Amino acid sequence: MAGKNMQVLLASRPAGWVKESDFRIVETEIPTPGEGQVLVKNLYLSLDPYMRGRMNDQRSYAAKVEIGQVMTGETVGEVAESRNPKYRAGDIVAGRVGWQNYALSDGSELRKLDPKLVPISTYLGVVGMPGVTAWIGLNDIGQPKPGETVVVSAASGAVGSVVGQLAKAKDCRVVGVAGGKAKCDFVVQELGFDACVDHRTGDWQQALAAATPKGIDVYFENVGGALLDAVLLRCNPFARIPLCGMVSQYNAVDRYGVQNLMMAVGMRIRLQGFIVSDHMARWPEALKELGQGVRDGRIKYRETVTEGLASAPRAFIGLLKGENFGKQLVKLA
Amino acid sequence: MAGKNMQVLLASRPAGWVKESDFRIVETEIPTPGEGQVLVKNLYLSLDPYMRGRMNDQRSYAAKVEIGQVMTGETVGEVAESRNPKYRAGDIVAGRVGWQNYALSDGSELRKLDPKLVPISTYLGVVGMPGVTAWIGLNDIGQPKPGETVVVSAASGAVGSVVGQLAKAKDCRVVGVAGGKAKCDFVVQELGFDACVDHRTGDWQQALAAATPKGIDVYFENVGGALLDAVLLRCNPFARIPLCGMVSQYNAVDRYGVQNLMMAVGMRIRLQGFIVSDHMARWPEALKELGQGVRDGRIKYRETVTEGLASAPRAFIGLLKGENFGKQLVKLA
Numbered sequence: 152m153a154g155k156n157m158q159v160l161l162a163s164r165p166a167g168w169v170k171e172s173d174f175r176i177v178e179t180e181i182p183t184p185g186e187g188q189v190l191v192k193n194l195y196l197s198l199d200p201y202m203r204g205r206m207n208d209q210r211s212y213a214a215k216v217e218i219g220q221v222m223t224g225e226t227v228g229e230v231a232e233s234r235n236p237k238y239r240a241g242d243i244v245a246g247r248v249g250w251q252n253y254a255l256s257d258g259s260e261l262r263k264l265d266p267k268l269v270p271i272s273t274y275l276g277v278v279g280m281p282g283v284t285a286w287i288g289l290n291d292i293g294q295p296k297p298g299e300t301v302v303v304s305a306a307s308g309a310v311g312s313v314v315g316q317l318a319k320a321k322d323c324r325v326v327g328v329a330g331g332k333a334k335c336d337f338v339v340q341e342l343g344f345d346a347c348v349d350h351r352t353g354d355w356q357q358a359l360a361a362a363t364p365k366g367i368d369v370y371f372e373n374v375g376g377a378l379l380d381a382v383l384l385r386c387n388p389f390a391r392i393p394l395c396g397m398v399s400q401y402n403a404v405d406r407y408g409v410q411n412l413m414m415a416v417g418m419r420i421r422l423q424g425f426i427v428s429d430h431m432a433r434w435p436e437a438l439k440e441l442g443q444g445v446r447d448g449r450i451k452y453r454e455t456v457t458e459g460l461a462s463a464p465r466a467f468i469g470l471l472k473g474e475n476f477g478k479q480l481v482k483l484a
Numbered sequence: 485m486a487g488k489n490m491q492v493l494l495a496s497r498p499a500g501w502v503k504e505s506d507f508r509i510v511e512t513e514i515p516t517p518g519e520g521q522v523l524v525k526n527l528y529l530s531l532d533p534y535m536r537g538r539m540n541d542q543r544s545y546a547a548k549v550e551i552g553q554v555m556t557g558e559t560v561g562e563v564a565e566s567r568n569p570k571y572r573a574g575d576i577v578a579g580r581v582g583w584q585n586y587a588l589s590d591g592s593e594l595r596k597l598d599p600k601l602v603p604i605s606t607y608l609g610v611v612g613m614p615g616v617t618a619w620i621g622l623n624d625i626g627q628p629k630p631g632e633t634v635v636v637s638a639a640s641g642a643v644g645s646v647v648g649q650l651a652k653a654k655d656c657r658v659v660g661v662a663g664g665k666a667k668c669d670f671v672v673q674e675l676g677f678d679a680c681v682d683h684r685t686g687d688w689q690q691a692l693a694a695a696t697p698k699g700i701d702v703y704f705e706n707v708g709g710a711l712l713d714a715v716l717l718r719c720n721p722f723a724r725i726p727l728c729g730m731v732s733q734y735n736a737v738d739r740y741g742v743q744n745l746m747m748a749v750g751m752r753i754r755l756q757g758f759i760v761s762d763h764m765a766r767w768p769e770a771l772k773e774l775g776q777g778v779r780d781g782r783i784k785y786r787e788t789v790t791e792g793l794a795s796a797p798r799a800f801i802g803l804l805k806g807e808n809f810g811k812q813l814v815k816l817a
Contacts, residue, residue, distance in 0.1 A: 204750065212721060212750045375746060388545060397746045408741015413708060413730045415757040417537065417545045422755040424748040 152190060152232055152253075156181045157460050159250035161216045164208055168402045169471065173206065174222070174464040181253045184234045189261065191244060191254045193228040196460070196481040197275035198467045199309070200373075203401040212426055221249040222463075225280060226483070227264065227271050228254070238263075245274050250463055252483055269445045276309045276478035277452040278442045284395060284427040285313035286437035288371060291430065292393035292423050297322035299368035300387075302359075304378055306347055307334040307453065309478035310395060313441070314371045315344045316450050323369075326362045328355075328378060330473045337476070341451055356381050369393075372422075375400045376407040383411035386418050394424040402471060453477025485523060485565060485586075489514045490793050492583035494549045497541055501735045502804065506539065507555065507797040514586045517567045522594065524577060524587045526561040529793070529814040530608035531800045532642070533706075536734040545759055555583040555796075558613060559816070560597065560604050571596075578607050583796055585816050602778045609642045609811035610785040611775045617728060617760040618646035619770035621704060624763065625726035625756050630655035632701035633720075635692075637711055639680060640667040640786065642811035643728060646774070647704045648677045649783050656702075659695045661688075661711060663806045670809070674784055689714050702726075705755075708733045709740040716744035719751050727757040735804060786810025 155178050162175040184190045205216045205223050216223050226249075230242040235258040238244065246261040248254035264274050276282060288310075295301050301318040305311040306327025315338065318325045327338040327347040335347035346362040348355050359381055366387040372379060375397025382392075400406050415422065444450030455475040457466045463481045470479045488511050495508040517523045538549045538556050549556055559582075563575040568591040571577065579594040581587035597607050609615060621643075628634050634651040638644040639660025648658045648671065660671040660680040668680035679695040681688050692714055699720040705712060708730025715725075733739050748755065777783030788808040790799045796814045803812045 212752070379745075394745075394749045396749055400746050406743040406746070408743045409745050410739040410741045412712075412727075412742050412745070412755075413733050413739070415755060416727045416729055417757065417759070419545070419757045419759055419762065421757070422745075422748060424750065424752045424754070426750070426752055429752065 152181045152183065154181045155179070156251060156253045158252075159222050159460060159463055160219055161206060161222055163218065165206055165402070167404045169203065169206065169468050171464045171468065176461055176464075182255050184232050184255055187235050187257055189230055189235045189238045189244075189256050189258050190232040191226070191228040191246065191248055191256055191261070192231040193226040193248065193252055193254060193483045195227045195272050195275055196250055196463060196483055197225045197279070198463065198470050198479040198481065199224070199281065200396050200398045200401065200471060202467065203398075203471060221251055223247060224250050225275055226254070227274050243271055245279065250460065252460055269442055272454060272456070272478075272480055273445055273452065275480060276454065277313055277445055277450060278438060280427060281309035281478065282313045282441045283434055283437045285310045285371075286317060286441060287427055287430045287433050288393040288395050288425055289314050289317050289369070291433065292425055293369040293371060293391050295321050295323045295369045298324075300324045300326065300363050300365055301369040301371065302326045302328065302363065302367050302382060303371040303373070304328045305373035305398065305473075306338045306344065307342075307477060308373065308475070309452075311371070311373055312338070312342055312452060312477065313450065316342055316444075318369070319343055320449075324365070326359075328359070328374070334476060337453065341453075350378060360385065366390075371395060372397065374398055380409055380411045383409070383414045383420070386414060386420050388418050390418060390420045392420060392422040394422055398471060454480055456480045456482050458482050485514045485516065487514045488512070489584060489586045491585075492555050492793060492796055493552055494539060494555055496551065498539055498735070500737045502536065502539065502801050504797045504801065509794055509797075515588050517565050517588055520568050520590055522563055522568045522571045522577075522589045522591050523565040524559070524561040524579065524581055524589055524594070525564040526559040526581065526585055526587060526816045528560045528605050528608055529583055529796060529816055530558045530612070531796065531803050531812040531814065532557070532614065533729050533731045533734065533804060535800065536731075536804060556580065557583050558608055559587070560607050561587070576604055578612065583793065585793055602775055605787060605789070605811075605813055606778055606785065608813060609787065610646055610778055610783060611771060613760060614642035614811065615646045615774045616767055616770045618643045618704075619650060619774060620760055620763045620766050621726035621728050621758055622647050622650050622702070624766065625758055626702040626704060626724050628654050628656045628702045631657075633657045633659065633696050633698055634702040634704065635659045635661065635696065635700050635715060636704040636706070637661045638706035638731065638806070639671045639677065640675075640810060641706065641808070642785075644704065644706055645671070645675055645785060645810065646783065649675055649777075651702070652676055653782075657698070659692075661692070661707070667809060670786065674786075683711060693718065704728060705730065707731055713742055713744045716742070716747040716753070719747060719753050721751050723751060723753045725753060725755040727755055731804060731806075787813055789813045789815050791815050
């Protein structure tokens, strides 16, 4: 296909905070699919906190991005050309094809989407990886029971907003933690959480205590740091803490030291890290419930969308700082 | 019964390290059992790290000891007088009757022991609460598989020594961590661990790495602090960390901050606190296996025994400092 492609490459490994100069934007030719291949024209790029880990040169559950490689990431796109019998031009697909306007794929990593069911952008959020992450982390690791208190950090974000709404549907008391009044208002008034603690206020620890009068039974961890310490002090016996992420620590040079882990002994707390891709067997059930919730309007969501691939590095840095509101997307076409 | 009793009371709540002056030793009359009661003459008192928590005025899984109360603790004793049909004078019993030479009990908290089966002191150690703690924490929380690497801290202690021997019997690679060469030699040469890291040497972190070339699958946590941080960096995917205790932190005014908890996300590590008394249904199976192991000589153990109740406060402080070697007991009669 004639024309120009644009790609975002990893230029250097960040030491501490990511800088825009850690990325390099390049123009290349739009590639031509070979036998069995599909050319995808990307429409939306998803930005997610996990991508920060891929920029590091360290042992992790997934391969790091090499210097000079296209940044890893999921997109929703349209098949522009296909030499793969499973796909036709015009098909809407999702896949991990990276930060670029056009991508070649052998099709194995793509899944076909139904654009009539829900808005296609939601396949990168509430009806995609972040939504399934919330569903699995809450249901399979958090295991909330009616009447229990569930606390979720990054509560207005792509994962946290789903966690809280699912927990409300299970008749839990749901308390969010978010940065700023606007996010907290949204979490309570739009998403229906019982309360939301603004961690940017000086008395957030007292606010957390006031919002959890019966203690905490499930804490869905997206943030880490001082919040985890405060939560540990309020955990009830047999509390569960799904460890989904610790975004406050991803750029930290001096990591926060968690001092109250000793509470986990006496209170028999379970802290458990998980990665959504380990649980593929659970995806269909999760996606069905989330898709129905979005169609019915029972599950609400918010998106922050920037325009054009060149905006991705700055938007990603903003995501890590909590400047986004809801799911962070880049509209590519 | 005529004569004098001796009791150790909690005199003050320690701020930081326990001092001998936090205890008060008093002489009282030996009490006379009422209807349904048993008078127990204690023979051995068990000293265990958990007792430190009972001295604090804080929320915990078990009632704290009040100022002026007899310190809580388990003993093995002989029934001196009984007005309870379930017990006869001369019966050997174990129970949580406190730091005292004689104790009254309604019998509900006592269990009869067979003194011919194993040495009676072991009912406070390997064939008692510490042994069952090891058994449940390793089997039910740690869930080691053959070929996996199991690391256990306080490896020569009452719990750790059993953990390692049980893990060896499951064909795991077993690495202990202990303080000093004598304990490390014992752990390897007598208990049969594959290796032991002396945390009192300057290069213990390198020694831990060298002893765990395939990473760590199970870490049985008795100690907390910097060791946990070092272990987190070496955990394999899906590692399990039974949190049994964190003795390094019990007297800490400034608690150690664990910086590497973020590893639990990417490596899907499960950290889980537990208390042996939550698992009463598992005790009979555990005690049977442990008792047989001691009788057969397959499970080895070591005891440090001080003489007389007045030695208990100092021995307890020594236990918290790791001065004991194996199970810490006080011989009362």
